[in-house]
Amino acid sequence: MQSKLLDQINFPVELRRLQVNQLPQVAQELRDFIIDIVSQKGGHLGASLGVVELTIALHYVFNTPEDLLIWDVGHQAYGHKILTGRKDIFHKNREEGGISGFPKRNESEYDAFGVGHSSTSISAALGMAIASKLNGDFEKQHIAVIGDASLASGMAFEGLNHAGVTDANLLVVLNDNAIGIDPSVGALKDYLTAVKQGKNPKANNIIKSLNFDYSGPIDGHDLPKLISELERLKKVKGPKFLHVITTKGKGLQLAEEDQVKYHAPGKFEAKTGKIHPNNEDNLPPKFQDVFGHTLVELAEKNQKIIGITPAMPTGSSMKFMMDKFPDRAFDVGIAEQHAVTLAAGMATQGMTVFCNIYSTFLQRAYDQVIHDVALQDLPVVFCLDRAGFVGEDGATHHGVFDIAFLSCIPNLVLAAPINEIELRNLMFTAQLGLEHPIAIRYPRGRGEILEWKQPFQKIEVGKAxxxxxxxxxxxxxxxxxxxxxxxxxxxxxxxxxxxxxxxxxxxxxxxxxxxxxxxxxxxxxxxxxxxxxxxxxxxxxxxxxxxxxxxxxxxxxxxxxxxxxxxxxxxxxxxxxxxxxxxxxxxxxxx
Structure with a gap:
């Protein structure tokens, strides 16, 4: 029986003692380890399976933790955690008193930057690279691993724009799998698809135009090729960009076939990937589904209703309206600021816009809520999913700040339904012609009423x-x-x-x-x-x-x-x- 190499690896220094031809075995064992634990405990599966080889290659080539490795969002960091001293406690992932589901600075010296929201990695890594140079350390490497969905966010472009005019020792690794939680959208996705298909000449390269040393695209599951290219890039000075193609859910067939469902599938059979039946019959609905179905119901009668979500059509259940009214419902990608101001622009033209953003993600568009919506008193309807506690995702994802940061904004109405019926009625009231913007906050998870689809009733604003x-x-x-x-x-x-x-x-x-x-x-x-x-x-x-x-x-x-x-x-x-x-x-x- 072949001995398990992963049993010998607790930290990257032990990984680096292996030969390159042994690393595919490590990859298989690491993939099996992740599948085994997540199948029992739940968590973010697909993203971590997709970067197993990339994770191994990065820790094999670079001298972490002295070299600084930053994962964007962190959904994909399970393999990283297992290889950096947390293998024996990984079964406590996302549990009270256990380890966080995301990289966290106070958890490990290998977690160079705390993450959870998207598109921060390039700015953080660039800041570290500039600081290293100012400190006289010209050899330290700074690596940001970012997905194609996160790269489309404005903040990522801000980081690229700045990095391109520096001589910072920065490597941006694009983990291109054409999906975030839901499939990637937008012109950048189309461009990257064309690059992967060889339809864009090297001269027409967005990244090279920003003064990065661009290489790729290369197969993100080919360990020798990854290691060879990373070794080469380690010697290149200035900003570098490696385009890596991966498959989300790699190594578990059902996860590859249904990448949305297997982003965080809950508990499943480790061998087959088959998700355990949830027995959801005769249960109250999820609040997100009450929102989604109610929005469709209202939109059928009100032609002015528009739906907008930044990259969360499945999680917010905006997908129901996108399926029924594709010309009136928009997934704008990971772009909360754009989502809010897009809604404001539509509202100036008489549209009734339901802008659905997770409470924690609305924090990323606070200025737009104030400046572009409330200051102009535009009647945008913000539906804030995941208000309150969200459970295992932890501190980066709780929606506990919204009352405090929204209640101080002039013109803005702030509402919080006690149940599914009141959520429906608040949405109904909002589309009747409110003169002010309104934010409606509601929690993750299920309500408590089976017969929730009651006739609409108008609610008097401001009455308890x-x-x-x-x-x-x-x-x-x-x-x-x-x-x-x-x-x-x-x-x-x-x-x-x-x-x-x-x-x-x-x-x-x-x-x-x-x-x-x-x-x-x-x-x-x-x-x-x-x-x-x-x-x-x-x-x-x-x-x-x-x-x-x-x-x-x-x-x-x-x-x-x-x-x-x-x-x-x-x-x-x-x-x-x-x-x-x-x-x-x-x-x-x-x-």
Missing amino acids: IKLSDGSKVAILTTGTIGNNVAKALHSISNKDDYSHYHFPFVKPLDRGLLFNIAQNHKSIITIEDGVKIGGFGSLVSNFYSEEKVNILIHKIGVPDKFIEQATVQQQQEICEFDVNSLKKLFSSYNF
Whole structure:
């Protein structure tokens, strides 16, 4: 029986002791290792399988961690983690107390830069390269590995534009597999396809025009060729660009055939790749699907409705509208800034634009929300998927900052439905002709209502709702966290001490109801699945302070720290707004 080479490799120094002809065996073993663990634990599969040979070649040729290797986004970094001291704890990937699913500086010296959002690698690597030169280190190598979907983002081009006029010791490796999470889109994708097919002459090369030493495209699964070219480029000074062709999901047939599904397939059979049945019959819908189906339903009756998403048609369920109305729904690629201003331009011409962006990714377009939408008071409808905690993706992907960073923007209405029906009705209300932009935030995962497809009802903007009546303490919630409160109150003996109010609108707040609440209760508890600083509780507290109303307010939310990877349940427990923590609080609260 052939001995396993991977068993002998804990760090790249041991990898470098092998002969080149032994590395294909390492690649197979590494691929099998990733498949085995991810099949049991879940995680980002396809991207890491696609760069197994590239990962091995980079660590074999370059003297990491002294040479600095930066992975863009980090979906593809599982092999990197396994080869850099984390093989024995990789089964704890994305778990509470385990390792992050993304490269992270405080986790390993081999993780040169923390990532999670796209298109940052070139700028970071260039910054490191310039700093190395200023420090007198002219031999250190700086490598950025970026995918074709991420390369299309504006920030990546900004980095290329700057790097091309420097003499920085920078190597950009383009991992070209024609797909991000969904298939790549746009003119750059078409250009790269033509390059791969040999249809573009070398003289017509975008990268060379930016003063990079361009080489490729080469087969990213051919280890000897990769190593030979990387060894050559290691000796070339200045900015270099290596175009590598890979197959996402390489080595697992079903993952190669359905690259979207196997980006993060959940649990599956390691040998066959067959995904375990999910038994989703008779379950409440995912919020993203409520959005997607509702948008189609509204668009069928309102010809002015447009859908926009930056590279997340499957994850946001914008795909439903793209299939039904391809001329009115747009995947603009990883370009959140462009998505927002594109929506603004359409709104100036009377279109009703639903711009669906994950809450964490809207952070990348904050200036456009303020300058291009809110300042001009354009009625764009932002649908913010993945608000609140997102679970195993961890701190880079939580949508916990949106209330704080959006509520301070003039003209912007901010809403958070408690359930699927209210999400539908908020979307229905938004397309009736609101005079201002609106952001509707809702969580990842499933709701709680089976019969969610109810007739539309218009919602009065700025009005809150009393869910239960009590005599001493008023609990104020916004969004789906209100369901935790309702469940906690239902199971305590002193439930009559508490009133519960749901605020579908964080901005504008229901001022009249807030006055009434203060007059009829001894104290207030605000609960939210966002940051406490600047969040819903802060807005309520500021209201009473400005109105000189003296009432005790206890704010519960995400504390002033980053919450790391875990399940959503565990993350809520950390912040003490899971159902059990709330039951304990309500049962023993000092009035």
